[in-house]
Amino acid sequence: MIQILTLSIYKTMRQISFILISFLLGISLVQAQTKSIRKTPALAESTAESVGVSSERLARIDSMFANAVKSGSIPGAVGLVARNGKIIFWKAYGMADNTAGKALKRDDIFRIASQSKAITSTAVMMLWEEGKFQLDDPISKYIPEFKNPQVLKNFRYSDTTFTTTPAKSEITIRQLLTHTSGIGYGIIDSDERMKMIYKKAGVTDLFTTENITIAESVKKLALLPLHHEPGDKYTYSEGLDVLGYFIEVVSGMPFDVFLKTRLFDPLGMNDTRFYQPESKASRLVPVQQKNKNGEWERYPVTFYDPEYPIKGAKTFFSGGAGLSSTAKDYTTFLQMYLNGGEYNGVRILSRATVNLIMADQNLKVWDKNANSHLGLAFSVENQGGQDKGANGSIGTFGWGGYFNTQYFADPKEKMIGIIMKQTQGPVNDETGWKFRQMIWQTIDD
Helix, strand or coil: CHHHHHHHHHHHHHHHHHHHHHHHHCCCCCCCCEECCCCCCCCEECCCHHHCECHHHHHHHHHHHHHHHHCCCCCEEEEEEEECCEEEEEEEEEEEECCCCEECCCCCEEECHHHHHHHHHHHHHHHHHCCCCCCCCEHHHCCHHHCCCEEEEEEECCCCEEEEEECCCCCEHHHHHCCCCCCCCHHHCCCHHHHHHHHHHCCCCCCCCCCCCHHHHHHHHCCCCECCCCCCCCCCCCHHHHHHHHHHHHHCCCHHHHHHHHHHHHHCCCCCECCCCHHHHHHECCCEEECCCCCEEECCCCCCCCCCCCCCCCCCCCCCCCCEECHHHHHHHHHHHHCCCEECCEECCCHHHHHHHHCCCCCCCCCCCCCEEECCCCEEECHHHHHHCCCCCCCCEEEEECCCEEEEEECCCCEEEEEECCECCCCCCCHHHHHHHHHHHHECC
């Protein structure tokens, strides 16, 4: 009871603080982005043929999902296809919770994990458009704890002590966006040394039910050694968590409030949040795994608590992995990008900024033989990606999430594909590549 009361007081004080800060800074509590000269319609359902898609060929995708559930490859999934701003396929398959016998619904809520990164990057670029900073500014200009970064030199496994050497340059905001800062990813890092260093320092990776803030975790992270010199390599990292706190510093708003008032509310993404209210808890899809008998069951608590979006302190806003959402909400976010930064008359980003976000940011460190390049928020297909097949046209962008959610959007074909699943552990799941491959064969215009 004391813990619940304390948490309630904390949240109340936080809201009061935000209102006071907003008043002093002149920030409107209902502030959205600007009205747009252009006004595209909001997403709506329509027939496949109305947007040049064959309903017969779309039925192949329907059969693919149904067969995947029937064979036990996945417990369930929500698939969504949109073209030209019209939703032409949006179905739920299988179970949300096999143990409870609960069927999956198409508006159910999923942990989107790393799909949060594109949303955080978008928020960063919204502030960039306002002239708040430059992309090549050092992050230490805004979070002083990052001043004078150090690169890991030697590490002793017996007691986890290490030595460092001063980095040749400061970490920039652009490097945080593109995973080239040298920061690691703690518990899911590929380097065992970094896992041990982060754990010992008490850095919070990904998401948590514990009572900690993103500011507290990021400030601990800032004092730890880097994998390599900033800008030298691509290392998947907690850089977007750092930028979540950066957004708080630059905007003067709590990160969750910024996203709600400046992005989610204007786009009508009412089910996308770091933490879901009790009224929506029943719509959150449990994470499932296959047991030794080949049956789907709830995933246990490991280095994270799978109940994190609806239970716990609800104070940690992980910009890299913490959001939960629906297929429809995330499609709305992607449609805004296909519209050149506008949605339903609201201008989130300018078309020029969208072009910048999609531009190749990592010529020196991204695999030169890859069929994609890395922009400021997405992996983007190049000529090789298009010619390889099954990935979409040049410029198709996408990413995925830890719990097996995937998305992609093709600006040329104006096509969006979303798959929402919640699985962990060894699975024989081919729905990801099959969906992406099969979506292009539906075009009939």
